[in-house]
Amino acid sequence: MDLVQSLLGEIGVPIPDTKTLSFVGTLICVGLTVPLAVMFHYSARPRIQRVKIYEERVLILGASTEKGVGEALALQYARRGCRDLILVGRNLQGLEAVKKRCIEQAIEGEEWEMSDEAPGDQAKSKHDLRIHCIAADCANAQDVDRLRKQVSAKIKGLDTLHICFGVSALLPLLGVAGVDPVRRADKQDPSKVYADKSGLEAVQQAVVNASNVNVAGTAICLAAFLPMLQTTSHYPAVVLMSSAAALFAAPTRSVYAATKAAQLSLFRSVALESQAHAQVKPANSAKPRSQVHFLSICPATIATSFRHSAVDLDHTKADMPEDLAWVKGEKMLTPFHVAQRTIFAVDRFTQGIVTLPSSYAFATWIDKIFPSVTAKMARKKYAY
Structure with a gap:
C-alpha cells in the first residue's frame, strides 16, 4: 500500500x-x-476427467463419406488418441480410406503430444489395431444386429455413439409429384395441375425412402446400442447429427424436414425413456444402468456432398437445384468446425439441442413468437 x-x-x-x-x-x-x-467455466471439459481420452470407446455411424461430418469426427477422435474407434458405413472402401487418414492423424497427434516418442511402423500397427472399419447398412435390422455383436466383441463396450448417417431430399412436394407451378421440371406438362398415379407414387417412395433411413434407421440403432451404453460405460453419451431443418419449416425441403423433425422427436423421447431406465433397481445385485447424455446437433448448411444422397432426384444427372447455398455462394459451415463443436459439447456433458451457428437458437424463439419472420427468411434462403 x-x-x-x-x-x-x-x-x-x-x-x-x-x-x-x-x-x-x-x-x-x-x-x-x-x-x-x-x-x-465455458472452456472446461469435465467429461474427459471421468472418461479419459485414452480410455474412450467411440462408435461413428455414417463415417464413409469423404469430407463429411462423420469423417471429420473420426479424424479428430483419432488425433486426440481415443482408445478404440469404430467406423461404420455402407461403403467399405470409403471406410478404409477414412481409416488411413485417421492413422495419419493419430501419428501426428502423438508427435504433437509426445515429441519424445518417434512414431513409425510400430505406431502405425498400434493404431491399425484400435481403429476398426465395419461395413453395414444402419437402416437394416440384420446389419445392425451383426454390428452390435461385432462392436461388443471388438471393444467390449461403448462410451460415445455418434449417429451421422442419413439421406436428403431437395425438391418441393409438388416437384416430387411432377406438378410444381414454381419450378417446372424439364419434362413437366405446363398445363398439368393434378398429380397422376405415378406422381403420387413418387411422393410415397420419396417419403418412405427418407423415413426408412432418417427415422427407422435411427430407431434401430438406438434400440441396439442404448443398452450397451447404459451397461458398459459410467458416463455414456449419444450424439445425433440432426439439422436446422428439424427446427424450421423449409420450402423445397418438406420431405427432408419432416423426416428430420420426426428423427429429432424420436431422439428426444428416447432420452426421456432412458432417464427412467437409470432409475430401475437392478436385480441379482447387478450394477444400475448409467444415465446416458443425449445431445442433438442441428447445423445449418454444411459444405459436404450430402446433397448427392437425395432420395427425390435423378442421380443419373449431375445438375442440382439452383437454390442451394453452394450455388448462391452463401457462407457454409465446414465439417471440421461442426465436428470440433460437437466433441467440445460432448466433453462438457452438454445435453439437449445445440444449433450451429449459435444464432439459430435465437431464431427458434423468433419462430415461436413471429413465425412470419422466419418463414420470410426461409423462402428467401431457398428462393421459393
Missing part, C-alpha cells in the same frame, strides 16, 4: 486514504477474477 501511495505522490496525483485504496484494489481483483472464472 505504501508503494502505491509513493507512486501516486511521484506523479502528482492526490493520495487517497488507505481504506479507499483497499476498496479500489478489491474492485480490480473482483473485476479480473469474474471474467476469468466465466471463461474457465
Whole structure:
C-alpha cells in the first residue's frame, strides 16, 4: 500500500486514504477474477476427467463419406488418441480410406503430444489395431444386429455413439409429384395441375425412402446400442447429427424436414425413456444402468456432398437445384468446425439441442413468437 501511495505522490496525483485504496484494489481483483472464472467455466471439459481420452470407446455411424461430418469426427477422435474407434458405413472402401487418414492423424497427434516418442511402423500397427472399419447398412435390422455383436466383441463396450448417417431430399412436394407451378421440371406438362398415379407414387417412395433411413434407421440403432451404453460405460453419451431443418419449416425441403423433425422427436423421447431406465433397481445385485447424455446437433448448411444422397432426384444427372447455398455462394459451415463443436459439447456433458451457428437458437424463439419472420427468411434462403 505504501508503494502505491509513493507512486501516486511521484506523479502528482492526490493520495487517497488507505481504506479507499483497499476498496479500489478489491474492485480490480473482483473485476479480473469474474471474467476469468466465466471463461474457465465455458472452456472446461469435465467429461474427459471421468472418461479419459485414452480410455474412450467411440462408435461413428455414417463415417464413409469423404469430407463429411462423420469423417471429420473420426479424424479428430483419432488425433486426440481415443482408445478404440469404430467406423461404420455402407461403403467399405470409403471406410478404409477414412481409416488411413485417421492413422495419419493419430501419428501426428502423438508427435504433437509426445515429441519424445518417434512414431513409425510400430505406431502405425498400434493404431491399425484400435481403429476398426465395419461395413453395414444402419437402416437394416440384420446389419445392425451383426454390428452390435461385432462392436461388443471388438471393444467390449461403448462410451460415445455418434449417429451421422442419413439421406436428403431437395425438391418441393409438388416437384416430387411432377406438378410444381414454381419450378417446372424439364419434362413437366405446363398445363398439368393434378398429380397422376405415378406422381403420387413418387411422393410415397420419396417419403418412405427418407423415413426408412432418417427415422427407422435411427430407431434401430438406438434400440441396439442404448443398452450397451447404459451397461458398459459410467458416463455414456449419444450424439445425433440432426439439422436446422428439424427446427424450421423449409420450402423445397418438406420431405427432408419432416423426416428430420420426426428423427429429432424420436431422439428426444428416447432420452426421456432412458432417464427412467437409470432409475430401475437392478436385480441379482447387478450394477444400475448409467444415465446416458443425449445431445442433438442441428447445423445449418454444411459444405459436404450430402446433397448427392437425395432420395427425390435423378442421380443419373449431375445438375442440382439452383437454390442451394453452394450455388448462391452463401457462407457454409465446414465439417471440421461442426465436428470440433460437437466433441467440445460432448466433453462438457452438454445435453439437449445445440444449433450451429449459435444464432439459430435465437431464431427458434423468433419462430415461436413471429413465425412470419422466419418463414420470410426461409423462402428467401431457398428462393421459393
